[in-house]
Amino acid sequence: MPCCGSLTRAPIGLCGRRTSWPRLGEPWSTASTSAPNGLTTAFAFGYNDLIAAMNNHDKDRHVLAAAVRERAEVIVTTNLKHFPDDALKPYQIKALHPDDFLLDQLDLYEEATKAVILGMVDAYIDPPFTPHSLLDALGEQVPHFAAKARRLFPSGSPFGLGVLLPFDQ
Template identity: 50%
Template sequence: MRRVAMMRATFPDALVTGHEPLIPAMTNDPKDRHVLAAAVRADAAVIVTTNLKDFPSAALAPYDIDAVSPDDFLLNQLELNRIATLTCVVDMAHARNRPPVRPVELLDRFSVIAPQFAEEAKAQILNQSEPSPWLIHQRREID
């Protein structure tokens, strides 16, 4: 319950309501129709899920929505805005204090659902031949 309260406080615009009437029209897996209905109601472009089989492209196509894995989504974010994505990783690690976790340790945890992202992000953070000013500043916090 605490996690849900924190998510709602952090992302107040993320709660989708009014999607229930759309559920019967959805053709994806019945147990996940509420997810697609909420995505349609929110005019989302992407559903991020580890359960891609329940969101076949034929069910998503009428709504111009794609389903992508967390790994693909995070890799795309890394490609679109490397500094912002890596800063997010560092900020998330710094926010954890029970127990404290270093960014590299956090990325190790990401490897469960986003192994390629975790590997690529660690490589970009730790193995740069010419680090950006941001990474030079953060390096003492990352290693």
Template identity: 45%
Template sequence: MEQPVTAVYDANILYPAPLRDLFIRLAQAGLVQARWTETIHDEWMRNILKNNPQLASERLLRTRMLMNGAVRDCLVTGYEDLIESITLPDLDDRHVLAAAIRAGAKVIVTYNLKDFPQGMLTGFDIEAIHPDDFLVGLLDVAPGVVCAAVKRQRESLRNPPKTTEELLTTLESQGLTQAVARLRTFASLL
């Protein structure tokens, strides 16, 4: 995987806070040119509020603003005209592929691989990739940079703080099983 790889993060990558934090840190470290849209923001925020109605929407709006400020050139615009011409199994995912095309992304990082069949992406030179496989690929090319990003994430956790193993267990619970197995071999660096 060439660095930095331009990747559109699907809403399901931004929904869980631990994953969102790590994947933004990977972008800040220069491994990824992370991209998303206001529509992708709307989707992850809507789902969090649906599943956690007690959460204040202002808090998520602040997170959204911080995310946009944390990653340079993260917002993709001007992709809407492509949506109608795209065919995918789930019509509601066409905006993600349209954004990836407009951004010149090589990958869409998503848990929903079935919604982005490779045969439908090949013509655009884009690949849908599971976050675990994406992180393993980054570990293959820049283990030290990935470890430093995980360490910064762990050190930023204050309420409550987490040990290295607690953070790795959290990431593992998010489906990053292969990557966490690799990261455990670097535990002293995290």
């Protein structure tokens, strides 16, 4: 089942930790924090010495330390309270909710974001998705992004990977 984590990874790289995102329609509390199934601090090395110097919530200091070590600009998280501005400002890092991050991606990289959505639609057979049904499902986690992304897919238009392939016309 697809999730908004697939979208947050696609247009640009980011540094953050949500080791697995919940399946569509499931609450965020179902996400795992132990299985390496997404962007994790496992991709950052040499940050352990920085953890003690971080001033954010103690359970997420490793996330900020990894972001600092990797010179990240953004931490994408639903847990914004663990990343207050005063803890991030010295490192010129921002914390964004996935909805806000994806809205930024849509504004900055509209075609790439559209291609990722179409790729997700084409990747899922059971259950099958259309762009609109995928955005309906994503709307539970990232409602503002899902609403704004709908304009990329006018009703009645054919969509899928075949639209992107010139020999398939």
